[in-house]
Amino acid sequence: MTMPPIRRRHGAAERSLSRGAGPVAPAKHALTRRSFGALVAATAGAATLSACSPGPRTADPNAPLRIMAINHVWSQAIAEHLPEFEDLVGRRVSMRLLTADQLSNSYNVKLNASATDIDVMMVRALQEQILFTRNGWLADLTDRVEGDAAYDWTDFQEAPRERSVTADKVVSVPIVTERPALYYRKDLLEDFGGAPATLEEMLEISLELADRNNGFFGYVGRGQRSGAVTQWSSFLYSFGGDFTVDGASGIGTPEAIAAYEFYGRLLAETGPPGVTNMSLEQAMPIFAQGKAAFYIDADAIYSNFLDPGISTVIEEVGFAPFPAGPAGSVPHNIPSWSLGINRFSLLQDDAWEFIRWISGPEMVARLQAAGIPGARQSAWDDSATLASFPNDLAESMRINAENGKGTDRPDVIQVGRARDIVGRPLVAGITGAAVPPVAADADAEFADFLIRDNRQREF
Amino acid sequence: MSTVSTVGTTSVPSGTQRPTAAPRRRGKRRLGSWLRGVTITVVCLIVAMPIIWMIAAAFKTNVQVTDPNVGLIFSPTLENFRSAFADGAILGSMLNSLIVGVLSTAISAVLAVPAAWAVGRFSMGRTGSLVLVARIVPAISLLVPWYYLFAQLGLVGSYTVLVLSHMFVAVPLILWIMIGFFEGLPIELEEAARTDGLSAFGSFLRIALPLAAPGTAAAAVLAFIGSWNNFMFALILADEDTMTMPVTLFNFISYASTDWGGLMAAATLMTVPVILAAVFGQRYLVAGLTAGATKG
Numbered sequence A: 001m002t003m004p005p006i007r008r009r010h011g012a013a014e015r016s017l018s019r020g021a022g023p024v025a026p027a028k029h030a031l032t033r034r035s036f037g038a039l040v041a042a043t044a045g046a047a048t049l050s051a052c053s054p055g056p057r058t059a060d061p062n063a064p065l066r067i068m069a070i071n072h073v074w075s076q077a078i079a080e081h082l083p084e085f086e087d088l089v090g091r092r093v094s095m096r097l098l099t100a101d102q103l104s105n106s107y108n109v110k111l112n113a114s115a116t117d118i119d120v121m122m123v124r125a126l127q128e129q130i131l132f133t134r135n136g137w138l139a140d141l142t143d144r145v146e147g148d149a150a151y152d153w154t155d156f157q158e159a160p161r162e163r164s165v166t167a168d169k170v171v172s173v174p175i176v177t178e179r180p181a182l183y184y185r186k187d188l189l190e191d192f193g194g195a196p197a198t199l200e201e202m203l204e205i206s207l208e209l210a211d212r213n214n215g216f217f218g219y220v221g222r223g224q225r226s227g228a229v230t231q232w233s234s235f236l237y238s239f240g241g242d243f244t245v246d247g248a249s250g251i252g253t254p255e256a257i258a259a260y261e262f263y264g265r266l267l268a269e270t271g272p273p274g275v276t277n278m279s280l281e282q283a284m285p286i287f288a289q290g291k292a293a294f295y296i297d298a299d300a301i302y303s304n305f306l307d308p309g310i311s312t313v314i315e316e317v318g319f320a321p322f323p324a325g326p327a328g329s330v331p332h333n334i335p336s337w338s339l340g341i342n343r344f345s346l347l348q349d350d351a352w353e354f355i356r357w358i359s360g361p362e363m364v365a366r367l368q369a370a371g372i373p374g375a376r377q378s379a380w381d382d383s384a385t386l387a388s389f390p391n392d393l394a395e396s397m398r399i400n401a402e403n404g405k406g407t408d409r410p411d412v413i414q415v416g417r418a419r420d421i422v423g424r425p426l427v428a429g430i431t432g433a434a435v436p437p438v439a440a441d442a443d444a445e446f447a448d449f450l451i452r453d454n455r456q457r458e459f
Numbered sequence B: 001m002s003t004v005s006t007v008g009t010t011s012v013p014s015g016t017q018r019p020t021a022a023p024r025r026r027g028k029r030r031l032g033s034w035l036r037g038v039t040i041t042v043v044c045l046i047v048a049m050p051i052i053w054m055i056a057a058a059f060k061t062n063v064q065v066t067d068p069n070v071g072l073i074f075s076p077t078l079e080n081f082r083s084a085f086a087d088g089a090i091l092g093s094m095l096n097s098l099i100v101g102v103l104s105t106a107i108s109a110v111l112a113v114p115a116a117w118a119v120g121r122f123s124m125g126r127t128g129s130l131v132l133v134a135r136i137v138p139a140i141s142l143l144v145p146w147y148y149l150f151a152q153l154g155l156v157g158s159y160t161v162l163v164l165s166h167m168f169v170a171v172p173l174i175l176w177i178m179i180g181f182f183e184g185l186p187i188e189l190e191e192a193a194r195t196d197g198l199s200a201f202g203s204f205l206r207i208a209l210p211l212a213a214p215g216t217a218a219a220a221v222l223a224f225i226g227s228w229n230n231f232m233f234a235l236i237l238a239d240e241d242t243m244t245m246p247v248t249l250f251n252f253i254s255y256a257s258t259d260w261g262g263l264m265a266a267a268t269l270m271t272v273p274v275i276l277a278a279v280f281g282q283r284y285l286v287a288g289l290t291a292g293a294t295k296g
Helices: A010-018 A033-052 A073-089 A100-112 A125-134 A142-146 A158-163 A186-192 A199-209 A229-238 A254-270 A280-288 A299-306 A348-358 A361-369 A377-381 A391-403 A415-430 A435-455 B021-058 B079-086 B089-121 B125-136 B139-152 B159-184 B187-195 B200-211 B213-229 B232-237 B245-252 B260-280 B282-289
Strands: A065-070 A093-098 A120-123 A173-178 A180-185 A217-220 A292-298 A317-320 A334-341
Touching (some): A100 A120, A120 A125, A158 A173, A180 A186, A180 A391, A186 A317, A254 A415, B079 B089, B079 B260, B089 B125, B139 B232, B159 B213, B159 B232, B200 B213, B232 B245, B245 B260
Parallel strands (some): A065 A120
């Protein structure tokens, strides 16, 4: 006797239902596979629709205030003070720390879905504020900041305060500011009379001190196409250029080309190999290892050079203001990180109370005294808040803040794309290619980009 | 007159001392063996280098990690492991990864193994292809609707949502490994069981499933490894209490600096369970992955 083959489409199903070897007549109301599938799909659809129906729009009284922040010294410092705020408002605070890219990705996914589980958002005002405002993700804080005399909105430095405004609305509050610092080796610069005052002097000394065959470099800095743009901005400004001139591309001007060529030569002739792959994470350790005479990067990272776990130049490192170019010393002075409120948050009042508390005059002074440069002028005017910084660093920060411009990248919606375009001649300069033709190409592309970007600016 | 050599006999011509072919062949074999050894060693070193670097860095200070002059000879420190364990986040997230990995793998196996048997035995190719779509669609594109749906259901931040999202990856993986495995099993065994009175499902449960144990183990190990290493779903769908290990690793990377030593210590700890799973499951992995290769 031979069995009917199992590999059959319909017979097999019938057998499995009948639990016997022989074929049986299908039951009158037997559930077919097709109708079973339809039933499952209908059930899933109903569940989805019921899930998507508007839920309760009031916050759970026991829900924590949720802060999403970058893993930054500021976030680590305020974590210690959070119990004070919890006692103040009677609500638990939950803070989640991520890297900058992860934070950005989380916002993009969650706020696209109108998430309510983010209340306070740490944002990069210069990188994503325009996009987030355009998407309607940031709550309008204008009345809150301007209607509170005790908060004293005008106490914030002008440049960071201006960057908090998009489409005529205050949508963020600056909490951490940054300027470029010239980190240099005091022991090596003694014979040259200390830190250079001009970029030309810095180049000359770098050329003299560089011993690249033996692994010592005159200057180390960011060389990555997009990552280098923010630090290069101070070179651009100090050569008299800007990213845009009267709303049009400014990266093809003679000043911009001179800045590209200077920065390229500095890194090409005195910098480490592979510098076009270097951003902060790669360049900083080279100086910390004592393998370079100069390094220019954010002053917020100074503590890395004073940490014995990372640095071998704790005694030798010096801090100086940004050296002057043909147009003087014009560094950036930017709000690197700000706080905003998620427009979909159900705890907007508590979120504002948190921002008001953490960015108020008293707390900013306390944080600045702990080594985190804030944006309030009152804190900068109080010498006690600068006591935690090395003297020469505090002085360079003060001078850079006075001379600084409020942005270090193009002021556009798609900042990442703009940085890619602007960074192209930078890489050409570092690799030894002729800068003017590359800058001309980039200039034309940036001009088109700006036109398209302007069209998208409808809030 | 020329000399004729035949297999099993060797005739040497009188008056001549020409070297025989055997020593030449031995020399060639020795050279080939030597080259093979060198090639295997070089490839193994290249593949193992990141793991060697990771383990070495876990025992270095941050100064040593970033100093290219410090290679594999240095004074080791356990400080990175101490700091990695200090705040408890690593242990908590390892436990979360374990819970999510075990649950998602187990539930996926319960669903996908019978499904694979059905697809393999009853020619449900289209159904199998439909499930495969889940592997084709980029996971990132699903996150916005998933997040919206799960947020409305109040599931964001729970183990449930993490297990469900990981199952989305694990079910097609197990299904497709097991389809090949079941197709490779002799159908006569199940036909004999049916003749003896077992139902179709009974023949699966009592005959096919025990025979497919190596394949099931291999698929489960691969699904568990996939879940253990999954980063994107936990980043968006987990909260502080359910955060898994791959996301927690980023606690060692801050805005202006990276704690390389702590990061590598945590990465080493994260790698250990995967290596153990691979070592203990190796026998099944090889058997499972080659299943069906000689069918027909």
